[in-house]
Amino acid sequence: MPIYHQLGEMTQKKHVTFRKEDGSLYWEELFGTKGFSGIYSTLYRIHRPPVVTKVREHQITFLEEWQDAPRVPLHFYSHKAEHGGDILTARKYTLFNDECALASASFTDLDDSFYRNGKADEILFVHEGEGELHTEYGVLDIRQWDYLVIPRGVMYRFENLSENNRFFITECYGAVETPNRYRNEFGQLLEDAPFSERDIRRPRFRAPIDSKEECRLWLKAGQRVFDYTMAYHPFDVVGWDGYLYPWAFNIKDFQPIVGQIHLPPPIHQVFQAPGLVVCNFVPRLFDFHKDAVPAPYYHQNVDSDEVLYYVDGDFMSRKGIESGSITLHPGDVPHGPQPGKTEASVGVKDCYEYAVMVDTFRPLRVNGLVQPIMDEDYIRSWLG
CATH class of the missing domain: 2.60.120.10 (Jelly Rolls)
Known part of the structure; x- marks a missing residue:
C-alpha cells in the first residue's frame, strides 16, 4: 500500500x-x-x-x-x-x-x-x-x-x-x-x-x-x-x-457502491495483482429502479475464472452454500443464479452477505484435495 x-x-x-x-x-x-x-x-x-x-x-x-x-x-x-x-x-x-x-x-x-x-x-x-x-x-x-x-x-x-x-x-x-x-x-x-x-x-x-x-x-x-x-x-x-x-x-470497512440497476462485480473490487482481481461482497442496499432485478444476470466471461469464498449471510444468487464453502465457475461455462433466486430477488431492498471473490484471467487448475470435499450435486442445482 x-x-x-x-x-x-x-x-x-x-x-x-x-x-x-x-x-x-x-x-x-x-x-x-x-x-x-x-x-x-x-x-x-x-x-x-x-x-x-x-x-x-x-x-x-x-x-x-x-x-x-x-x-x-x-x-x-x-x-x-x-x-x-x-x-x-x-x-x-x-x-x-x-x-x-x-x-x-x-x-x-x-x-x-x-x-x-x-x-x-x-x-x-x-x-x-x-x-x-x-x-x-x-x-x-x-x-x-x-x-x-x-x-x-x-x-x-x-x-x-x-x-x-x-x-x-x-x-x-x-x-x-x-x-x-x-x-x-x-x-x-x-x-x-x-x-x-x-x-x-x-x-x-x-x-x-x-x-x-x-x-x-x-x-x-x-x-x-x-x-x-x-x-x-x-x-x-x-x-x-x-x-x-x-x-x-x-472487510466491514468497505463501503459498497450501489446504483439504480445491477452493477457488475468489478464495482466490488478491493485488490489487484498480475493475473487476478479480488472483490468482496458486503451488506448493501439493492438496486432502486422500480423494475430492477437485484440478482446478477447470467454471464460468461471466457477469459476469467471466478472463485467465491463464502463467509457469512444469505448469498442472494446461491443456495446450498455454507460458511466456508468455495465455488469455482470456469470462464468458458455460463453461470448465474440458481432457479428461483432471480425471481426471489425482485422487490428486495437490501441483503446481508459477506464473501470474498477471486477472479483470475487464466484458467485455474484443481488440486487433488478438492475431490473428496466437493458437492457432487452442485452441477445439477440449476435443474430446479
Whole structure:
C-alpha cells in the first residue's frame, strides 16, 4: 500500500553513519521487490543481516493437480478438509495457476519459528480468530474478517492467535495493490473509492529484540521449502521508513457502491495483482429502479475464472452454500443464479452477505484435495 510510514529511530539522511551507544554501527538494509525502481522500505538493525548458520531443504508437496477434474462449476467445503498444522503444513491448497494459489488454513501447531514467502505476496483473509501478526516492521493486531496483506519477502509469525482460527489465503506471484481506477496519479485513493487511507491499518512499533539465541526460519520459494537457522533474532529493527510493509484492512470497512440497476462485480473490487482481481461482497442496499432485478444476470466471461469464498449471510444468487464453502465457475461455462433466486430477488431492498471473490484471467487448475470435499450435486442445482 503506497502510504509513507515511519517507526522507531533513524538518521535524517540515508546511507550515513548511525551509531549505537557503544559507538558501533547499526546496519542499514533496503527492502524492495522491483530492484531499485519500485516502492521500498529502509530498515536499521542491531545485527548484520543475514547471519545464517545452517540451511537444509525439506521435501513438502503442496500442489498435486487433479488431472481428470471436470471443467464444470464446482462447489466444495473448505471446512471439511483435514485441517490443522504448522505455519506451512496448515495450508490446504485448492486451486492454482501460474500466477496465484488459493488455500484455506487453520493454524494449530504454531511455535517460535518464522515464515517467509519468497515468491508470492500473500492476502490472508481472517475468517475466524484474533491475535497478532509480528514482522520486522512491527505488530499488526489481527481482527476477525481482516485482510492481512503481506508483501513477498516479509518475515512473519503469529502470536496469541485464537485456538479456533480459519483463514482463506491468496498467494499472488506479483504485487498486491489497490485498484488503479480508485487511485489518482500520485497513488492517493480517490473520493469515490469504496475505502480510504483511514481504513488501512499499518504496523505499530515493537521494541527491537537483541538476542543471540538461534532462530528458525521457514522459507517458501515457489514449491520448494528451506529451513534456515539464523544466528540472531530477526526482529532487531530499531527503526524503518518507506512504502513497502504489511498492512491490514477489514472487510466491514468497505463501503459498497450501489446504483439504480445491477452493477457488475468489478464495482466490488478491493485488490489487484498480475493475473487476478479480488472483490468482496458486503451488506448493501439493492438496486432502486422500480423494475430492477437485484440478482446478477447470467454471464460468461471466457477469459476469467471466478472463485467465491463464502463467509457469512444469505448469498442472494446461491443456495446450498455454507460458511466456508468455495465455488469455482470456469470462464468458458455460463453461470448465474440458481432457479428461483432471480425471481426471489425482485422487490428486495437490501441483503446481508459477506464473501470474498477471486477472479483470475487464466484458467485455474484443481488440486487433488478438492475431490473428496466437493458437492457432487452442485452441477445439477440449476435443474430446479
